[in-house]
Amino acid sequence: MTARSNAQQRPGASYNHALKGISLLKSQRLAVLPVDSYDLESELSVVDRHEYKGEYDALTFGAWSCHVLANGSGTESDIAFRPHGDHLTPTELGRKLPGIMSLVTDHFSLDRLQWVRIFSLRDGIMAPHVDFLEFTEPGTRLQIPLRTTEESLHSENDIVYHLRRGEVWKIHTTDPHSAGSSARTARLTLCLDFSDAEEPVAIQGDIPATEPIRIIERPEPTEAELEELLDSCRNLTAATMRSVFRRFVELHFKRRAHAATVFDWYVEAARRSGDDDMITKAQAYRTYCIEKRSQAETFDW
Incomplete structure (x- = not known):
């Protein structure tokens, strides 16, 4: 299923700019998953308590952290992203989170899946950045919020937008983009990295999108x-x-x-x-x- 991009209609310039923002947004909402069908609250609390080693501190400000559920080595301290040809192996943390791992295996094929991580963001922000600069070919990165609030936002080029809980977003990683949240409750986003940027990722068992894509209106700086x-x-x-x-x-x-x-x-x-x-x-x-x-x-x- 591919959700149709649309915006809640409002008269005037704000509505027109929202439509323009959606048309220019390179990241794509691919689907919506039935996250409410999974009992995840206790598992999200496990992630809240999990230690982070600070691998990406140069790019992050405030409380941002990365938690690895599966990778090529099966070691949860191995968090520095890189493409690999190894078999996807759950980490100790991933084995403690069967509901979240079931969400992944129920809806995605593991054939090209290389990394399963959760990004936590609380009262923090990321520097605008371009992913995969270190590598000859980018992969495909999907993000699915498991816990989020209205204060949790993404940006891409000059567009700011919100990812709702359960929405599956293909993030356009090769243009400058960022994420930020002023909320005191940590936003937890499932991040899935697949090999091959061109091949579509198959998604099973999704549900219809009921909300429009949300573009955030911002005035010009004075x-x-x-x-x-x-x-x-x-x-x-x-x-x-x-x-x-x-x-x-x-x-x-x-x-x-x-x-x-x-x-x-x-x-x-x-x-x-x-x-x-x-x-x-x-x-x-x-x-x-x-x-x-x-x-x-x-x-x-």
């Missing part, structure tokens, strides 16, 4: 807002560069601006500091997030 943000970094230092960046991403989610523009703002703010090292660091972070990085490369703040 000159005063941008000036305040940029000027706030005149005293930027090596110690504050990381924490300050979150403000730039938060403005992208609140105001209509391209995800890559976050880095334009950040580099300009670094220039206002008058420190060449800060400018170089800001430019290097842009490169790492959306332009070029090698496998296993880390970013040193």
